[in-house]
Amino acid sequence: MRNKTALIFLSLIGAGFIGVAVRCFYLQYYKNDYFQQISLKAQRSNFTQQPKRGAILDCRGRILAASYVSDTIFAEPRAIDDIKKTAEVLAGIIDAAGPLEITKAILTARNAGYAPIIADIRLTDAQRKQISSLQGIGIESKWKRYYPLGSAAAHAVGFIGTDEQGLAGLELQYDKILRGTFGSSSFFSDSARRPVKLKSFGDFAQDGSDIVLTLDSTIQEITYEALKKQVSEFGAESGVAMVIDPCNGAVLALVSLPGFNPSDLKGADEKSLGNHMLSDPFEPGSIIKPVIAAWAIETESINPNDTIFCENGSYSGKGFGTIGEYREGGYGTLSISGVLSHSSNIGMAKIGQKMGSAKLYEGLKLFGFGRKTGIDIPGEDSGIVWPLKFWTGYSVARVPFGHEVSTTSMQMACAFCTLANHGRPIKPHLVKAVVNSDGNKIKLQEPAQMATFIVNEKTARWIVEKALVEVVQEGTGKRAAIEGRQVWGKTGTANIADKSKGGYDEENYVASFIGGCPADEPAMVVLVSLRKPNRSLGKGYAGGAVAAPAAKEIIEKTLTYLKL
Amino acid sequence: MTSYRYIFVVLVIFLVLISTVYLRRSENREFYKFRNSQVKEARLKQQLWQKQLQLENYINPASVSNAVKEQTNKRD
Numbered sequence: 063m064r065n066k067t068a069l070i071f072l073s074l075i076g077a078g079f080i081g082v083a084v085r086c087f088y089l090q091y092y093k094n095d096y097f098q099q100i101s102l103k104a105q106r107s108n109f110t111q112q113p114k115r116g117a118i119l120d121c122r123g124r125i126l127a128a129s130y131v132s133d134t135i136f137a138e139p140r141a142i143d144d145i146k147k148t149a150e151v152l153a154g155i156i157d158a159a160g161p162l163e164i165t166k167a168i169l170t171a172r173n174a175g176y177a178p179i180i181a182d183i184r185l186t187d188a189q190r191k192q193i194s195s196l197q198g199i200g201i202e203s204k205w206k207r208y209y210p211l212g213s214a215a216a217h218a219v220g221f222i223g224t225d226e227q228g229l230a231g232l233e234l235q236y237d238k239i240l241r242g243t244f245g246s247s248s249f250f251s252d253s254a255r256r257p258v259k260l261k262s263f264g265d266f267a268q269d270g271s272d273i274v275l276t277l278d279s280t281i282q283e284i285t286y287e288a289l290k291k292q293v294s295e296f297g298a299e300s301g302v303a304m305v306i307d308p309c310n311g312a313v314l315a316l317v318s319l320p321g322f323n324p325s326d327l328k329g330a331d332e333k334s335l336g337n338h339m340l341s342d343p344f345e346p347g348s349i350i351k352p353v354i355a356a357w358a359i360e361t362e363s364i365n366p367n368d369t370i371f372c373e374n375g376s377y378s379g380k381g382f383g384t385i386g387e388y389r390e391g392g393y394g395t396l397s398i399s400g401v402l403s404h405s406s407n408i409g410m411a412k413i414g415q416k417m418g419s420a421k422l423y424e425g426l427k428l429f430g431f432g433r434k435t436g437i438d439i440p441g442e443d444s445g446i447v448w449p450l451k452f453w454t455g456y457s458v459a460r461v462p463f464g465h466e467v468s469t470t471s472m473q474m475a476c477a478f479c480t481l482a483n484h485g486r487p488i489k490p491h492l493v494k495a496v497v498n499s500d501g502n503k504i505k506l507q508e509p510a511q512m513a514t515f516i517v518n519e520k521t522a523r524w525i526v527e528k529a530l531v532e533v534v535q536e537g538t539g540k541r542a543a544i545e546g547r548q549v550w551g552k553t554g555t556a557n558i559a560d561k562s563k564g565g566y567d568e569e570n571y572v573a574s575f576i577g578g579c580p581a582d583e584p585a586m587v588v589l590v591s592l593r594k595p596n597r598s599l600g601k602g603y604a605g606g607a608v609a610a611p612a613a614k615e616i617i618e619k620t621l622t623y624l625k626l
Numbered sequence: 627m628t629s630y631r632y633i634f635v636v637l638v639i640f641l642v643l644i645s646t647v648y649l650r651r652s653e654n655r656e657f658y659k660f661r662n663s664q665v666k667e668a669r670l671k672q673q674l675w676q677k678q679l680q681l682e683n684y685i686n687p688a689s690v691s692n693a694v695k696e697q698t699n700k701r702d
Binding site for chain 1: 669675682683686691
C-alpha cells in the first residue's frame with residue numbers, strides 16, 4: 063500500500079516535470095521569437111540624432127542664418143503632486159521666472175501632459191541636473207534658426223518651417239545641402255533606461271554643409287536702410303534694391319520691401335513674403351532705353367553722332383498712334399546721348415522705327431528679356447516679350463521706351479551689367495561656395511564665363527561712359543551725382559498697367575534708377591525701384607526724385623566701405 | 627578528490643562567476659560614462675556655438691546700425 067502511494071506520488075511529480083518540460087519546449091521552440099522581441103523591446107532604447115542645419119554665411123564669413131539648440135522647460139501637470147512646492151523649487155533653480163509665474167503656467171495648461179513654462183532658456187549643467195531631478199518637470203531641446211540681419215536679408219536668405227525644411231529663398235534652394243542626415247543607434251539599457259551597451263549602430267548624424275554667399279552683410283544693411291527710408295518717405299507700396307558686381311554677376315545686396323522677420327513669421331503679412339525683385343514683372347519704362355540704344359548702335363541702325371528730331375513733344379502717325387514726352391513741350395533736335403539724358407520717348411520711338419521689329423526683338427532676347435536669368439533663388443518670373451508675330455507698329459515705337467514689354471528688376475540689372483561689363487553678359491548668382499561642417503570647401507561655384515559679346519566694347523563704353531554719365535551730370539539722374547565721382551545711370555518713371563480698366567493707371571508709377579560707379583571700370587551696378595510712390599505727398603513720383611537719391615546713398619556708402 | 631580540492635574547485639568557480647559579473651557591470655558602467663561624455667561634449671560644442679552666435683549678434687551690421695541710430699537719437 064505504502065509503495066503504491068509512493069508510486070502515485072512520484073508519477074504525479076514525474077508527470078508534472080514532463081508537463082513543465084513540454085511547456086518549456088513549447089516556449090523555447092515555438093514562442094522563441096515572440097518572447098525575444100518582448101524582452102529586447104524592454105531592454106532596448108533607440109537614439110536618433112538630429113543633424114545641425116548648415117549655416118548661411120556672407121562673403122566675409124559673417125552669419126546670415128544659423129541653427130542653435132534652444133531649451134524649453136516644461137511641466138507634466140498630471141505628474142506633479144504639489145504644484146506650489148514644485149514651482150517654488152524650480153524658481154529657486156532658475157532666475158528667469160518666479161514661483162507665481164510658474165504656477166500660473168502649469169495651472170492654465172490646456173494639455174495635462176505638457177505645459178511649456180519658459181522657452182528659449184540657457185541652462186548650466188548644474189541647473190540641468192537639478193531640474194531633471196524634479197518630479198513632473200522636464201527640459202525639451204529643439205533646434206532653432208537664427209537670422210542676425212532680420213528682415214534686412216529676409217528675401218535672399220529665406221526661412222524654414224517648423225519641420226526644419228526650407229520654405230523660401232536660399233533656405234529652399236539649397237535645402238538638401240543645408241539639411242544634413244540623421245544619425246541613429248540602438249542601445250541595451252538598464253531598468254533606469256540608462257544605456258549600458260551598444261546594440262546596433264546605424265550612422266553618425268552628419269551636420270548640414272554651410273553655404274558661403276557673394277552677399278556682403280554691410281552692403282546689404284546699407285541698401286536695406288537706404289531703401290527703407292525712401293519707401294517710408296515717399297509712401298511707396300513696395301520697393302526693391304540691389305547691388306551687383308557687373309564683372310562676374312556676384313550679387314552683393316538684394317532687398318525687397320515690405321519685409322518680414324524670418325525668425326517670427328506669425329505676424330508676417332502674406333504680401334511681404336514675396337521677393338519683388340524676381341517675381342514682380344513690370345513695364346520697365348525709360349530704364350530700358352540705354353539697352354535699346356546700345357543695340358541700335360551695334361546693329362548700325364544709328365550712329366552715336368546722329369541727331370534725332372524729337373517733334374517738340376508730340377509724335378503721331380499711321381500705325382503707331384501718338385507718342386508724347388514726360389516734359390511739357392518736349393524737345394527739338396537731340397543727339398543720341400541727349401535722347402538718353404533727357405529720356406525722350408519720341409527719340410527712342412524713332413530709334414525703334416529705324417531698327418525695325420526683327421532687330422529690336424532679337425536685341426531684347428539677346429539681353430535676356432523674356433527668360434529667367436537663372437539666379438539661384440526660387441520663384442523667378444521670366445517676364446514677357448511677345449513673339450514677333452504679335453508685334454505691330456505700336457510695338458516698334460513703344461518697346462524702345464519700355465512699354466509693351468515686361469521685365470523683372472533682376473533682368474534689368476543683368477542687362478545693365480552687360481553694358482557695364484563692356485558688352486559681355488553675366489549670370490547673376492548668390493552662392494560662392496559650399497563648405498562642409500569641418501570647414502573644408504566641397505564645392506566652389508565659379509561664375510560662368512561668357513565668351514560672347516552682345517554689343518562690342520566700344521559701344522558699351524560709349525553708352526556707359528558718355529551717355530549715362532551725361533544722364534547723371536546733366537539729365538534726369540542729377541540727384542544720383544556724387545562729387546568727385548563719375549556716377550552713371552538711367553532713371554525711369556514707368557506706367558503701371560490697369561488690369562481692371564485696361565490701359566494704364568494714370569495715378570501710379572514705378573520709379574526706378576539703375577546705374578553704377580565708376581564709369582570706366584564699374585565696380586557695381588545699383589538698382590533701386592519703388593512701386594506706387596504716394597503722389598499726394600507732393601514729394602514727386604519720378605525715378606529721378608524718388609529712386610536716384612537712394613541709389614546715390616547706396617553707391618556712396620558702398621564705395622567708402624569697399625575703399626574704392 | 628579530497629575535500630580540500632573539492633572546496634578549492636568550488637571557490638574558483640565561485641570567484642570566476644563573481645569576477646564575470648563584476649567585469650560585466652564595469653563594462654556597462656564605463657559605457658554609460660562614455661555615452662555621458664559624448665553627450666556632454668556635444669552640449670559643450672553647442673554652448674560654444676551659441677557663444678559664437680551671441681558674439682555675432684553684437685557685431686553684425688544690423689546691430690551696429692541700430693546701435694549707431696540709438697546713439698544718434700540720444701545725442702539729438
